[in-house]
Amino acid sequence: MNAAAPPFGPLEFQLVLLRRMADHQPGLVEDARRVLGASVSDMREANRRWQAMVRSPRGRGTLARLRSVLGEPESRTRRTIGDLECDALLWPVPLWPGLRFEALAGPGGAVWNEWLVRAPGAAGPELRAVADLRPWSCTVDEVARAFPARPLEGGAPARWALALSPRDEEPCVAEFTWGLLQRLVPAPRASPDNPYGRSR
Structure with missing residues (x-):
């Protein structure tokens, strides 16, 4: 009998983010992996499990999946984009303390967009050139x-x-x-x- 897979939590989620970034910034990803205490195989396995969850016909919706992995959001605010209203939900990402993972959820909980944004109140870089x-x-x-x-x-x-x-x-x-x-x-x-x- 196979042992149950360990829980999929914030650590594994960060490895999923890093797996996609490794195509362009392998050096930065390697440094980040060391900070997390994870190996290349850990990163690949986390990505494999994530993709299986995303593609499973019995899987949860995006918002439910994020909640199951990251817990309840740190904040939730109503936002208007054009003529549409949505909820902006933010979760902390320990690798990048000044950022948050944001999901924009429309009516019914359908997620329109998910990505990293600057944390509320955190100073962003000066971009002049x-x-x-x-x-x-x-x-x-x-x-x-x-x-x-x-x-x-x-x-x-x-x-x-x-x-x-x-x-x-x-x-x-x-x-x-x-x-x-x-x-x-x-x-x-x-x-x-x-x-x-x-x-x-």
């Missing part, structure tokens, strides 16, 4: 407020991208995983049939 955009230093919202930006397709689940047009600097693309900046890449060149310079 592209050189200030360091990996893991800022969130999608902070970069979008600091620079002329246009959203792009992220290319994979839990990924986002912003085309930036900094004043007096070369255009570039900021790439994010779970809402946290991972890297900057040169902006693709535009062409007559693709004026935005984004590969299709």
Whole structure:
């Protein structure tokens, strides 16, 4: 008889976040794993279990799953986005004390978005130039407020991208995983049939 799997909690959830980030920032992820006392195999196993929960036909909805893993949210506020209202739920993430994991839940509890955001009251970085955009230093919202930006397709689940047009600097693309900046890449060149310079 197989032993029961250990509980899936905040530690394992953080490993899931790191697993996706390892594609772009393996060095930072390795350092974070050491802080958590976890191995590469621990990270892979946590991701395997998470994906099994997400894909299970008998699985819980996103909001129920987050509650089962992270506990009750630290805060819950009503937010209006355009003509729609939703609940913004925040959970602490020990690896990043200045951030929170946010889920935006619409009517009926359907989760519209989930990612890392700056914790309420926490000071964000001063973003005055592209050189200030360091990996893991800022969130999608902070970069979008600091620079002329246009959203792009992220290319994979839990990924986002912003085309930036900094004043007096070369255009570039900021790439994010779970809402946290991972890297900057040169902006693709535009062409007559693709004026935005984004590969299709």
